[in-house]
Structure formats: C-alpha cells, structure tokens
Amino acid sequence: MKSTIPWLIAAATGFVMIAAYFIPAAQGWQGEVGTWFEILAAFAFVLGGANLFAYHLGKISARRAGWGYSGVTLVAFLVTLAAGMLKLGVPAPDRYPTNAWAGDFQFEGSVSWWLYWYLYNPLNATMFALLAFYVSSAAFRAFRAKNTEATVLLVTAFIVLLGRTYAGAWLTSSVPENYSALTFPGMTAIILAVGNTAGQRAIMIGIALGVAATSLKVLLGVDRSYLGSDGD
Amino acid sequence: MNRETLGWTVVLLIGALGLFGRAMSKPEGMGKVYIKAVRIAPDSPTDTRTTFTKVEPKDSEAIVSVPRTVGVWIAALGTLAIFSFLYRDNVFYKLAESVFVGVTAAWAMVLGFWESIVDKLLRNLAPGLMRAWALPGLSDKQEPNYLYIVPLILGIMLLWRLVPRGAWIARWPLAVVVGTFAGLKLVNFLDADFVSQIRNTIIPLIVVVNGKVDPWASLRNTGLLVGVLSSLTYFFFSVEHKGFVGNVSRVGVWFLMVTFGASFAFTVMGRIALLAARVEFLFNDWLWLIDPGDKRPKGW
Amino acid sequence: MFDFLKTLDRRWIFLAMLLAVSLPILAQKTFPEQPTLHVRNVFQKIEDLPEGSTIMISFDYDPGTTGELGPMTTALLRHCCLKRHKMLFLTLFETGSPVIDQAIKEVIEDEFAELELKSGEDYVNLGFKPGREVIIAVIGLNLRQAFPSDHSRTNLDDLPLTKNIVNLQDLDLILDLSAGYPGWKEWVQYAASPYGIPFAAGVTAVGAPQAYPYIPGQMLGILAAVKGAAEYEAALGEKYPKYRDPKLNEGIRRMAPQFWGHLLVIGLIVLGNCIHFADRWRGTP
Numbered sequence: 182m183k184s185t186i187p188w189l190i191a192a193a194t195g196f197v198m199i200a201a202y203f204i205p206a207a208q209g210w211q212g213e214v215g216t217w218f219e220i221l222a223a224f225a226f227v228l229g230g231a232n233l234f235a236y237h238l239g240k241i242s243a244r245r246a247g248w249g250y251s252g253v254t255l256v257a258f259l260v261t262l263a264a265g266m267l268k269l270g271v272p273a274p275d276r277y278p279t280n281a282w283a284g285d286f287q288f289e290g291s292v293s294w295w296l297y298w299y300l301y302n303p304l305n306a307t308m309f310a311l312l313a314f315y316v317s318s319a320a321f322r323a324f325r326a327k328n329t330e331a332t333v334l335l336v337t338a339f340i341v342l343l344g345r346t347y348a349g350a351w352l353t354s355s356v357p358e359n360y361s362a363l364t365f366p367g368m369t370a371i372i373l374a375v376g377n378t379a380g381q382r383a384i385m386i387g388i389a390l391g392v393a394a395t396s397l398k399v400l401l402g403v404d405r406s407y408l409g410s411d412g413d
Numbered sequence: 414m415n416r417e418t419l420g421w422t423v424v425l426l427i428g429a430l431g432l433f434g435r436a437m438s439k440p441e442g443m444g445k446v447y448i449k450a451v452r453i454a455p456d457s458p459t460d461t462r463t464t465f466t467k468v469e470p471k472d473s474e475a476i477v478s479v480p481r482t483v484g485v486w487i488a489a490l491g492t493l494a495i496f497s498f499l500y501r502d503n504v505f506y507k508l509a510e511s512v513f514v515g516v517t518a519a520w521a522m523v524l525g526f527w528e529s530i531v532d533k534l535l536r537n538l539a540p541g542l543m544r545a546w547a548l549p550g551l552s553d554k555q556e557p558n559y560l561y562i563v564p565l566i567l568g569i570m571l572l573w574r575l576v577p578r579g580a581w582i583a584r585w586p587l588a589v590v591v592g593t594f595a596g597l598k599l600v601n602f603l604d605a606d607f608v609s610q611i612r613n614t615i616i617p618l619i620v621v622v623n624g625k626v627d628p629w630a631s632l633r634n635t636g637l638l639v640g641v642l643s644s645l646t647y648f649f650f651s652v653e654h655k656g657f658v659g660n661v662s663r664v665g666v667w668f669l670m671v672t673f674g675a676s677f678a679f680t681v682m683g684r685i686a687l688l689a690a691r692v693e694f695l696f697n698d699w700l701w702l703i704d705p706g707d708k709r710p711k712g713w
Numbered sequence: 714m715f716d717f718l719k720t721l722d723r724r725w726i727f728l729a730m731l732l733a734v735s736l737p738i739l740a741q742k743t744f745p746e747q748p749t750l751h752v753r754n755v756f757q758k759i760e761d762l763p764e765g766s767t768i769m770i771s772f773d774y775d776p777g778t779t780g781e782l783g784p785m786t787t788a789l790l791r792h793c794c795l796k797r798h799k800m801l802f803l804t805l806f807e808t809g810s811p812v813i814d815q816a817i818k819e820v821i822e823d824e825f826a827e828l829e830l831k832s833g834e835d836y837v838n839l840g841f842k843p844g845r846e847v848i849i850a851v852i853g854l855n856l857r858q859a860f861p862s863d864h865s866r867t868n869l870d871d872l873p874l875t876k877n878i879v880n881l882q883d884l885d886l887i888l889d890l891s892a893g894y895p896g897w898k899e900w901v902q903y904a905a906s907p908y909g910i911p912f913a914a915g916v917t918a919v920g921a922p923q924a925y926p927y928i929p930g931q932m933l934g935i936l937a938a939v940k941g942a943a944e945y946e947a948a949l950g951e952k953y954p955k956y957r958d959p960k961l962n963e964g965i966r967r968m969a970p971q972f973w974g975h976l977l978v979i980g981l982i983v984l985g986n987c988i989h990f991a992d993r994w995r996g997t998p
Binding site: 302316341 | 465466518681
C-alpha cells in the first residue's frame with residue numbers, strides 16, 4: 182500500500198494533465214492540479230529551508246569541522262527570513278495606507294531588497310563569473326586536436342569564437358559580399374543553422390523519446406523508484 | 414610569517430592604501446549611491462508619506478544613501494572574496510559562500526510563503542482573514558474554497574520529511590509532483606521535441622526561388638537533413654555500426670562534434686560576458702574609474 | 714620556456730583572462746555591430762506589431778546571468794516602449810522578481826518618464842509564482858488560475874490591461890529572457906508549440922545552441938547572449954538614431970571585453986596544442 186497509493190495519485194494527476202491536452206472539459210482540472218502543484222512547490226521551499234536550518238544547527242551543536250561557517254549561514258538565513266516574513270522596512274502601499282502587511286516584501290529600500298541587491302546579487306553573479314577563468318584554463322590544458330573528431334570540434338569552436346566578435350568580421354572584411362558565407366560571421370551562421378541544428382535536433386529527438394518512455398513508466402507504475410527503496 | 418603570508422599582507426595593504434588614496438584624492442569620493450525622496454501616493458492629497466528611490470548623482474535633489482553606499486562596498490568586497498577562490502580556497506571565500514547559501518534558502522522560503530501559501534492557499538481557504546491582513550484587495554465576492562484543504566494536507570505531509578519517523582507520508586505529495594511532471598512532459602515533449610522536430614526537418618532539398626534554383630539554400634537544407642539522419646543513426650544502437658551504417662554514423666559523429674564545438678564556443682562567450690559585468694561593477698559602481706553610461710557629473 | 718609553459722600555473726591564465734576583460738572595459742572602446750537574421754526577425758516582429766499590441770515578457774533569470782541578459786532586457790523594453798506596446802511581466806525564477814522591478818524602474822519609469830506609462834494600463838507586473846513549467850501550462854488556459862492578481866495584489870479584473878486577457882492565446886507575442894530551466898524551452902513546449910503563439914527568446918550563451926532547432930517553426934528568432942543584445946541595440950540604432958549613442962548600449966560596450974577574451978581563449982588553445990604536438994614530436998609522454 183505504501184507504494185500503490187502514491188502511484189495511483191501520480192497516475193491520476195498525470196492523466197489529468199494528459200487529458201487536458203486533448204479534452205477541453207478536463208482543462209479546468211489541469212488548472213486545479215497545477216495550482217495544487219504550485220502550493221506544494223511553496224511547501225517544498227519551506228522544507229528546503231527547514232532542512233538547511235536543521236543540518237547547520239546539527240553541525241554547530243556537534244562542533245563538526247567548519248561549524249563556524251554554518252553559524253554564518255544560519256545568521257544569514259535567519260536575518261533574510263525575518264526580514265521577508267516580517268516585511269521589515271516595507272511601507273504600506275498607496276492604495277492601503279494603513280496596512281503595511283499589504284506591501285511587497287521586495288519593495289525598494291526594504292531590508293529584503295537590500296539583502297537581495299547587495300548580498301545575493303553580487304555573490305551569485307560572481308560565482309557564475311568565476312567560470313570564465315576555469316573555462317580558459319580548460320581551453321589551454323584539455324582542448325587538444327588528438328584525432329579527426331577532436332579537430333572538427335576545435336575548428337568549429339575557433340570559427341564560432343571568431344565569428345561571434347568583431348574580430349571575425351574584421352579578419353574576413355576583404356571577402357566579396359557574394360561570398361559572405363566564407364566570412365567568419367557567415368561560417369558561424371552556417372555552423373549554427375546546419376551542423377549545430379542537425380546535431381541538437383537529433384539529441385532532442387532522442388531525449389523526447391526518453392522522457393516520454395520514462396513518463397509512461399511512472400504513470401503506469403512500472404517505475405516507482407522515485408518513492409524510495411522500501412516498498413509495500 | 415612565511416613568504417606567502419607576507420606577500421598577501423603587502424598586496425592587501427597596497428590595495429587598502431590605493432582605495433584610501435582614491436577615495437581621498439577627489440572630493441566626490443567613490444562607491445556612493447544617491448537617492449531622493451519620492452511620495453508613495455503622488456496623486457493623493459492626504460497621504461504625504463515618502464520613500465526613497467535611487468537616482469543618478471546628477472539629479473538636483475540627490476542625497477547620499479548610507480545603507481546603499483555601505484551595500485555597494487559590501488557587494489564589492491563580496492565580489493573580491495569570491496574571486497579570491499581563484500588563488501586558493503580561503504576564509505573570505507568560505508564566508509561569502511556561507512552567506513550566499515543562507516540568504517538564498519531563506520529568500521525562496523519567504524517567496525514561497527507570500528506568493529503561494531498566502532496568495533493561493535490561504536486566499537482560497539480563509540479569504541476574509543486574508544482580506545483583513547495581507548490581501549486587502551481581495552474581492553468581497555470571494556468565498557472559501559474548501560477544495561484547497563487537499564493541497565494544505567499534502568503540503569503538511571511533505572513537511573513530514575523533517576520528522577525522523579513515517580517517511581512514507583511524504584510520498585503522497587511527492588507523487589503529485591512526479592505525476593504532474595510526467596503527464597505534462599509526456600505530451601509536450603512528444604509534441605514540441607519529437608513531432609515538431611521531424612516536421613521541421615521535412616524540407617525541400619532543391620529550393621527554387623523565383624523560378625531559379627537557390628544553390629546555397631538547397632545545400633543548407635540537404636546538409637541539415639543529412640546531419641539529422643546521420644546523427645540519429647549514431648544514437649541508434651539496435652543495429653551494429655558496421656559498413657554503410659558505420660560510415661553514416663561516423664558522419665553523424667562529425668555533426669555532433671560541430672554541435673559540441675559550437676556549444677563550447679558559446680560557453681566561453683557566456684562566461685566572459687558574466688565576468689565583464691562583474692568587472693564593470695567594480696570599476697563603475699564601486700571605484701568610479703569609468704562612467705560608461707555618463708551618469709555622474711563631469712570630472713567625477 | 715617550453716617546460717615553464719608545460720607546467721604553467723593556471724593562476725597565470727586566470728590573470729591573463731582578468732586583464733583581457735578588464736583593460737578593454739577601462740579603455741571603453743566599442744566595435745561596430747551588424748544585426749544577424751534571427752535578431753532582425755525578432756526586431757521586425759516587434760516593429761511590425763500594431764501600436765498597443767500586448768506582449769508578455771518573462772524574466773526567467775536572476776542576477777547570476779544579468780551580465781548576459783540585462784542588456785537585451787533593456788533593449789527589448791526600450792523597443793516596446795517606443796512602439797507603445799502593452800507589456801505583461803512575470804518570472805518563473807524565484808529570485809527573478811527584483812530584476813523585473815529594476816527593469817521597470819530603469820526603462821519605463823526613468824528613461825521613458827515622459828510617456829507617463831501607467832502600471833495596470835500600459836504594463837502589468839505579475840511577479841513570480843512557484844511551479845515552473847506547470848505555471849505556463851496553467852496560464853496557457855487560464856491566466857487567473859496562476860495569477861489572480863498582479864504583483865501589488867490588485868485583481869487582474871480590476872486592471873484595464875488584463876481585464877480582457879483570458880489566457881496566453883490572447884497575447885500578440887511572448888518574449889522570454891531565459892537563463893536556463895525553466896526558460897525558453899518550456900515556453901516553446903507549453904505555449905508556443907501547442908497554441909502557436911508567436912514566440913521569441915533572449916537566451917544565455919550556454920543555452921543558445923540548443924534553441925536553433927526550434928527556429929523558425931516554433932520560435933521567430935533568438936537573441937543569443939550579449940552578442941544578440943549588441944545586435945539588437947544596433948538594429949534599434951538603425952531605426953531610431955537616438956540609440957546609436959554607445960552610452961545607451963550596454964551590449965555593444967560589452968563586446969569589447971568579449972573580443973579580447975575570445976582572442977585570449979583562441980591563443981590558449983593554440984598554445985596548448987603547440988605544447989601537445991611538441992611533446993609528441995619529442996616523444997615525451
């Protein structure tokens with residue numbers, strides 16, 4: 182029963198979604214299930230936050246290695262949580278001047294707004310930016326023309342890297358307009374429209390078949406691995 | 414003090430002195446954020462409350478905002494702390510990383526609470542209470558919809574995962590999530606990524622424009638068809654890749670290599686763009702070395 | 714020298730990349746840009762729509778990718794304002810909402826202040842709802858099911874812009890500014906493909922190559938990374954001369970560090986291969 186009822190729930194919600202695609206009368210149900218899903222997603226955020234809190238609290242109380250950083254995480258977590266839940270620094274909106282709870286917790290100037298723009302924003306953006314350094318290091322160490330396939334990959338990357346900046350246009354600026362396909366931007370356009378499109382399309386077709394097969398297995402109860410290892 | 418620590422101490426000291434010198438060398442300083450007071454309800458004759466909004470320093474009413482200026486400095490130091498990982502893992506990076514994790518998790522939680530639990534669940538279960546509290550704009554006609562007890566119960570069941578016993582309880586809401594995705598993806602992947610992609614590949618191999626054969630377009634379409642078929646052949650493992658099939662599959666591999674080469678180049682491009690944005694933040698918003706948008710008065 | 718390069722500490726490469734990006738930013742030199750076909754298609758679609766058409770813009774990104782998608786957001790919003798199109802904003806990213814607020818403030822409220830565009834009449838910010846692609850599937854049929862009110866909690870029925878919009882099928886165009894999942898692919902799968910709604914996207918460089926198979930069948934075109942933004946700015950400058958000023962074109966400005974960064978990566982690949990082949994020639998492992 183522990184896996185049969187969840188499977189029946191999964192199958193029911195899944196088939197409602199499928200039915201809505203074909204039967205207009207089922208579209209209202211799709212909306213309802215979608216809204217339930219949205220509410221569950223919000224509960225999942227709460228679950229995620231609570232899990233993080235419990236994990237770091239456990240780490241601190243056990244004085245495990247790096248517990249000081251867990252303390253920093255918890256302080257950042259609690260401050261952001263309090264700022265958002267209590268809407269600190271949020272004025273009452275113009276339409277409801279006596280009700281500060283009606284304001285948006287992300288209002289410009291609020292504590293949450295400050296945390297987002299001056300902590301979350303720079304840290305997040307810089308973490309992504311770090312990859313520019315690692316990708317350049319990888320280009321130097323790992324990108325070798327060892328065989329035909331690797332050479333094709335390398336030459337393509339070369340052309341696209343040049344074709345996507347002014348360098349490519351400048352280097353092939355003397356090519357007559359009738360032969361623009363032979364310029365770096367022209368070759369880049371062809372690579373993207375033909376070679377890249379063909380390869381991506383083949384991969385997409387394969388993935389689509391894989392997703393459809395997996396979804397069917399889930400809905401028909403053949404695959405119940407998402408429920409964990411202990412069955413009925 | 415070993416050589417490396419000494420070296421870094423010198424570098425940090427030079428950096429601090431440089432910043433101090435830069436801040437002191439010009440009366441306008443650097444890294445400051447300007448705001449001005451604006452009315453929350455500009456059209457109201459009675460509501461005279463004000464709030465602050467960011468403006469450019471050129472604005473005649475601009476005043477320096479201390480919290481936002483501190484924010485820019487913290488953002489700049491946070492940026493440098495993350496960059497410090499490039500040299501080696503260190504305490505500054507770990508601190509920045511810990512702050513980031515805490516803020517992100519709480520942000521998602523707060524957002525989920527206000528946008529869904531309040532705006533969807535409680536709006537439907539207790540509209541009167543919500544109207545009096547956080548949703549004053551809620552229509553008077555809105556009646557309680559007790560069907561929403563179902564997602565409430567499922568949500569509580571999901572939170573049961575936090576309890577050491579009875580983990581199976583959380584499977585029911587998980588089943589809703591998995592079932593919803595499975596149902597949606599089954600149809601939409603087949604439509605958009607399978608049927609439509611086949612349809613997009615059925616194209617004329619000889620393209621005729623105004624009664625004349627367009628050789629470039631014909632070549633492009635032929636290349637596309639050959640590329641898709643040969644790449645698919647490479648992924649088709651039910652037939653041994655020997656002889657003709659082997660050769661076709663080899664062509665498919667070349668097409669895939671072109672795909673991966675383009676992806677690599679685009680990845681490089683994307684990462685450099687993100688780095689450029691961070692560097693521009695440091696030079697423009699913090700150090701005031703450049704003013705690409707011409708937002709500060711001349712000479713600053 | 715050869716041994717130095719062979720065992721080169723990667724931190725020297727990091728320093729080279731930092732300089733390749735930093736120096737052009739300090740120099741503030743720009744290069745000319747030419748709009749390519751896909752960018753031109755998106756531009757022309759927005760240009761050709763009758764004034765006052767309704768466009769939904771989904772901000773499916775957060776600060777992590779603002780460096781790539783920020784410039785194209787500004788350019789697209791500018792174009793919509795110039796054409797006086799009505800705009801609906803939303804995000805499927807939990808950290809995307811403040812990005813919408815910032816774009817509204819910088820473009821609609823500050824840059825186009827003289828138009829006096831009003832929230833609720835000329836644009837509506839729907840904000841964020843959790844649920845990812847499920848949200849798209851739901852609003853494909855009923856906008857109010859997922860967004861009963863706008864971001865400031867005003868019922869959609871009370872807003873002049875949204876009171877007659879039932880679902881996505883009532884829109885003239887959907888634009889997605891996308892950093893990954895959920896993003897352009899989900900908009901194609903759950904909106905553009907099933908309902909045939911005109912759709913175009915601005916995407917990060919990492920995601921761009923995967924979008925090409927959908928063009929032109931399911932997507933009108935794409936703005937691929939900061940280059941796409943620069944091309945769109947160039948297209949805008951061709952039609953509206955005011956926007957030829959480099960100070961207004963963040964995307965075009967960012968193509969300078971891009972130029973030198975690409976050249977550095979090409980140089981590193983060449984250098985790496987030279988070392989590899991020299992090693993093979995010498996017979997060392």
